[in-house]
Amino acid sequence: MTYTGSMLMVVAPSGAGKSSLVNALLKQDAGIGLSVSFTTRAPRPGEVNGREYNFLSEAEFLERKEAGDFLEWAKVHGNYYGTSKSWIESQMKNGRDVILEIDWQGARQVQAIIPEAIWIFILPPSIQALEDRLKHRAQDDEATIQKRVAAAKEELTHVAEANYLVINDDFETALAELNHVVLASRLRKNSQLARHQKLAQELGATNNQK
Secondary structure: OOOOOOEEEEEOOOOOOHHHHHHHHHHHOOOEEEOOOEEOOOOOOOOOEOOOEEEOOHHHHHHHHHOOOEEEEEEEOOEEEEEEHHHHHHHHHOOOEEEEEOOHHHHHHHHHHOOOOEEEEEEOOOHHHHHHHHHHHOOOOHHHHHHHHHHHHHHHHHHHHOOEEEEOOOHHHHHHHHHHHHHHHHOOHHHHHHHOHHHHHHHOOOOOOO
16 A cells, blocks of 8 residues: 655764754644654653553553464563554544654664655764763763763674765754755655545556555
């Protein structure tokens, strides 16, 4: 099936500014919906069900997994996390673009199932800049920061798998580039033909994408 909306997967190491960029993009463009993951971990203070995560019991999660409702899923630190396939499909059928904040393993899983999903990697200008940002946040001790930097170096070895790279050196420039990727996704052949079916019929154009 061809959807009029696009799927955009945003991947980045901790400290690259992924969440800030995605939140700014969502404020600018009402045509984009953020996929809220499902998890079996307990809500943290201040978290709201359906906002940060959709919270499920392990039994409920496994039931959904067995029913094939997760586009991708993983078990991390004893808790399950998953992306709802049915919610994303409903949004894309209705012409809304969907953003997934996801790690590189999840992005790889999704692209294996949906090759047209767009993988955007947010990069820091340098590893040193990433480390400086983590220290400036003052949320972690030095040992934790070094673990995050080491994890970031591993994550960044997968940049070649992405479709687009946005380097977050200047925030406004990075946000503009992210907007350009969204616009380009809306102009792809299959999406345009699906949106403008009458014109496609007049032109004798066909769309064979499933």
